[in-house]
Amino acid sequence: MLKIENLTKTYGDKKAVDGLTLNIAPGEIYGFIGHNGAGKTTTLKAAAGILQFEQGEIYVCGNSIKTAPLECKKHLAYIPDNPDLYDFMTGIKYLNFFADIFGVDAEQRKNRIHELASAFEIEADLAKPISAYSHGMKQKLAIISAWLHTPDLIIMDEPFVGLDPKASHLLKEMMHGVCDRGGAIFFSTHVLEVAEKLCDKVAIIKQGKLIRSGTMDEVRGDESLEEVFLDLEAD
Amino acid sequence: MFWVLLKKQFTEIFKSYFYNPKNNTGRSSKSTVVMFIIFGAAMVFGLGGxxxxxxxxxxxxxxxxxxxxxxxxxxxxxxxxxxxxxxxxxxxxxxxxxxxxxxxxxxxxxxxxxxxxxxxxxxxxxxxxxxxxxxxxxxxxxxxxxxxxxxxxxxxxxxxxxxxxxxxxxxxxxxxxxxxxxxxxxxxxxxxxxxxxxxxxxxxxxxxxxxxxxxxxxxxxxxxxxxxxxxxxxxxxxxxxxxxxxxxxxxxxxxxxxxxxxxxxxxxxxxxxxxSSAAVSGKAYREKTVKMRGAGSALFSKELKRFTSSANYMLNSGFGCIFMAAAAVALFIKGDLAVTALNGFSGGRLTAVIALFAFCFMVSMIGTAAPSVALEGKNYWITRSMPVSSYQILLSKLQLQLAISGGASLPLIAAVVFVLRKTPFEGAAFAAAALSLIPLYALWQMFWSLKNPNLNWTSELIPIKQSMNVAVPLFTGWGYTAVTGGACMLTGYFTGGAICLAFLAALNLILSLLLWNWLKNKGAAKYDAL
Structure with a gap:
């Protein structure tokens, strides 16, 4: 579903990501963890086609993000760490904008918006401008817009930040739902307990380099994910 | 503490004079001085004069x-x-x-x-x-x-x-x-x-x-x-x-x-x-089926919504529309008087050229495209993560400029053609030259909108009002008006205005094609790399 090969991205002299290779298969929830500035957001943005990179290759559903970016983007959705949405639109206009761009037909979008917005309990607020939304409401709107066109791959940067417990629970169910229909999720998080319970596979990145990856059991062995992470960080 | 805040405030206002947002490095003191001199000259010789x-x-x-x-x-x-x-x-x-x-x-x-x-x-x-x-x-x-x-x-x-x-x-x-x-x-x-x-x-x-x-x-x-x-x-x-x-x-x-x-x-x-939070509509959302639009139409609507939701954007970037509307009305009412006065000045040879000179000045004051890339700000990720090309995104910004400047220009062009009805060749040449200026200015603004746009602003006034991306196309637009208008006046006195304006229209179209080609290829690549 998502194949990252030898990804390298530099900012000036600093290598933000250094030769990273990952493979995310259909049906997998893949967690991506690392300390602040380790290169998680850079990797996620590169995978979503937002950020250009110098070396390596990224494939989404078999298409190269470098040579066929639009084909890749048709299959994916991205949620950033901070939901900076169009403040000048209302919630419903924002969702319709997404639906138009991704070609979601009128009937399908109506049903999806109703289903998702009522599940996140923001349906009544959709007529309000986004500028009046709280951080959590913006996060919910970003999630709804990502799920609107039923993408095969969803890339999320710290998706649980700002969500209330009920919305977090719902998002976890939705993530499993994507995998059940053959899609995949690639997300970063600092909450190791969430990663441990939710992910099929996990990758740990440090100073732009992948230091461990695999199934949850392979990565943590007999220890907790937190212990493994702290040990690796200390090395 | 106050001095720290003051420094922050002034740094924000004059950020583009000291820092290059493209590589996030400081400008050389020479280039900072040059930028301040340009700003100072505009204030002293423009308004001050x-x-x-x-x-x-x-x-x-x-x-x-x-x-x-x-x-x-x-x-x-x-x-x-x-x-x-x-x-x-x-x-x-x-x-x-x-x-x-x-x-x-x-x-x-x-x-x-x-x-x-x-x-x-x-x-x-x-x-x-x-x-x-x-x-x-x-x-x-x-x-x-x-x-x-x-x-x-x-x-x-x-x-x-x-x-x-x-x-x-x-x-x-x-x-x-x-x-x-x-x-x-x-x-x-x-x-x-x-x-x-x-x-x-x-x-x-x-x-x-x-x-x-x-x-x-x-x-x-x-x-x-x-x-x-x-x-x-x-x-x-x-x-x-x-x-x-x-x-x-x-x-x-x-x-x-x-x-x-x-x-x-x-x-x-x-x-x-x-x-305080501004007044928000108390109306709850009521579900309804909306008509599906294409990506291009959705992007254009987004740009239009961005424009109409901000008084700052509308006032600063749509200012020329007011002049154009007023000029069109004035010409329809008292156009013959204006033509008589201009004919007296040049024996009728340069009437259309002078009209175009005024038109250029007004159309260059419509500038929605110039700040449009910087206005993406922290929302840049949204369209970049969507299955639309950077060219499509830029095209929607260009279309907004064309729609606004074209919409404001057409009544004025019609008014000028109406008052020049006794000299139809001049009227037609004016219309061709004026129409060719609309895409040229729009593309010129798009060109500048991609020159190191500042996406990290804290107040929208910074990209709209206080940026080189806006000032340079405005002043160079006036410069182009002065140079081409001056050349048309010099030659038009001998050859007649219609020939000069026809040449100017051709020149504008050639320059527009070159800029359009740049936008499609290099401009789109620049947007990708922001």
Whole structure:
């Protein structure tokens, strides 16, 4: 579903990501963890086609993000760490904008918006401008817009930040739902307990380099994910 | 602590002069100096030149009539209007809508420091705008009026106190705008309507000014006595400028007291106003089926919504529309009179060329495309993560500019063609040249919109008003007008205007094609790499 090969991205002299290779298969929830500035957001943005990179290759559903970016983007959705949405639109206009761009037909979008917005309990607020939304409401709107066109791959940067417990629970169910229909999720998080319970596979990145990856059991062995992470960080 | 805030405030205002947002490195001191010189030259030779001419027209006559105070009163009022016009909306957004208000209010910083730092930015802008009128007024008075210790002191105090008056008026109006904004729902359009009325009044005064100035000069003593009787404050205001000691002291104390009162009001209401939420529609969303649109149409709608949701954007980038609409109406009503006057000037050879000259000036003042890339700001990720090409994204920005400038231009072009109906070739050549300018200016703005756009702004005024991406295409647009218009006038006098305009239309189309090709390839690649 998502194949990252030898990804390298530099900012000036600093290598933000250094030769990273990952493979995310259909049906997998893949967690991506690392300390602040380790290169998680850079990797996620590169995978979503937002950020250009110098070396390596990224494939989404078999298409190269470098040579066929639009084909890749048709299959994916991205949620950033901070939901900076169009403040000048209302919630419903924002969702319709997404639906138009991704070609979601009128009937399908109506049903999806109703289903998702009522599940996140923001349906009544959709007529309000986004500028009046709280951080959590913006996060919910970003999630709804990502799920609107039923993408095969969803890339999320710290998706649980700002969500209330009920919305977090719902998002976890939705993530499993994507995998059940053959899609995949690639997300970063600092909450190791969430990663441990939710992910099929996990990758740990440090100073732009992948230091461990695999199934949850392979990565943590007999220890907790937190212990493994702290040990690796200390090395 | 205050100095840190002040430094932050000024760094934000002049960020693009010191830092290159593309590579996030400091500019060389040489390039910073050059940028400041360009800005200074625009203010001094553009606005300053206009007010110097006004000062020169008034000074000697009023001085010889013994109405020196009237000279300072007129220029003081003009400077105040200019300063308020230039800074009232930036006061509102800079003071109450700054994105870092919450951050600063959460820090152990006294609120008065935050307000003072913000007001310093407003003061500086007011000083720059009012200074374009007060400094020439002061200098001209020393040369053609009176030169003494007290006239110098009075003049200097006049320059300083007018800038404080501008600050006071901007704060008062900004505060009113902030209060109204909390109640209004369609505030962008209401703000634009009020501003257009204000601008209309300003230009009415501007066009009547020569007539009034002549009447004033001829009857200085009579008008002076009437104004003194009816508005004694204005008399004192003017007397202070001439260096008359008692009025100067009264004027200084009055301005200081007014400034203290405004400070008191703002300090008491700042937190409440800055943290209040604007009125939000109480209507709950009701589910309905909407018609599906294509990606291009959705992107264009998004750009249009961005434009119509911001009074700052509409006013600063759509300003030329007002001139064009007014000019079209005026031409349909009194076009024949204008043609007769222009025919008298050039024997009819250059009428269409002069009309195009005016058209160029107005169309170059419509600039939605220039700040459009920078306005993406932190929303840049949204369209970049979607299955649309960068060219499609840029095209939607270009289309907005074409729709607005084209929509405003067509009635004016029709009006010019109508008044040139007796010389149809000239009319047709004008229409071709004018129509070819619309895409050229739009593409030229898109070209500049991609030159190191600042995506990390905290107030939308920075990309809309205070950026090189906006200033350069505007001034170069005028430069292109001057060069091509001048060339057409020189050659058109011998060959006739129609041939020159036809050549100009061809040149515009060639340049447009080159820019369009750049936008499609290199421009799109630049957007990808932001």
């Amino acid at each position: 206009m007010f110097t001419a006004l000062a020169l027209a008034l000074c000697a006559s009023l001085h010889s009539a013994g109405a020196d105070w009237l000279y300072y009163a007129i220029l003081g009022l003009t400077a105040s209007a200019m300063g308020v016009f230039g800074s009232v909306f930036s006061t509102y957004s800079g003071l109450y809508l700054a994105k870092d208000n919450d951050l600063l209010l959460s820090m152990p910083i006294p609120v008065k420091y935050i307000i003072a730092a913000r007001l310093s930015g407003v003061y500086l802008m007011g000083l720059i705008y009012s200074g374009t009128a007060t400094v020439p007024a002061f200098a001209v008075y020393l040369i053609f009026g009176s030169f003494s210790f007290w006239s110098v002191t009075g003049g200097l105090m006049f320059v300083l106190l007018i800038s404080v008056i501008v600050l006071i008026l901007s704060c008062m109006l900004g505060w009113i705008v902030a209060k109204i904004s909390l109640k209004l729902k369609n505030k962008s359009f209401i703000t634009v309507i009020i501003s257009v009325l204000f601008i209309g009044g300003y230009y009415f005064v501007y066009f009547k000014a020569r007539e009034w100035i002549n009447a004033l000069i001829e009857n200085a003593a009579e008008y002076g006595a009437k104004i003194k009787g009816a508005a004694y404050g204005l008399y004192l205001f003017g007397q202070a400028g001439t260096g008359n000691r008692l009025p100067l002291i009264i004027f200084t104390l009055s301005v200081t007291a007014a400034a203290a009162l405004v400070w008191f009001i703002i300090e008491r209401s700042f937190i409440k106003t800055a943290t």
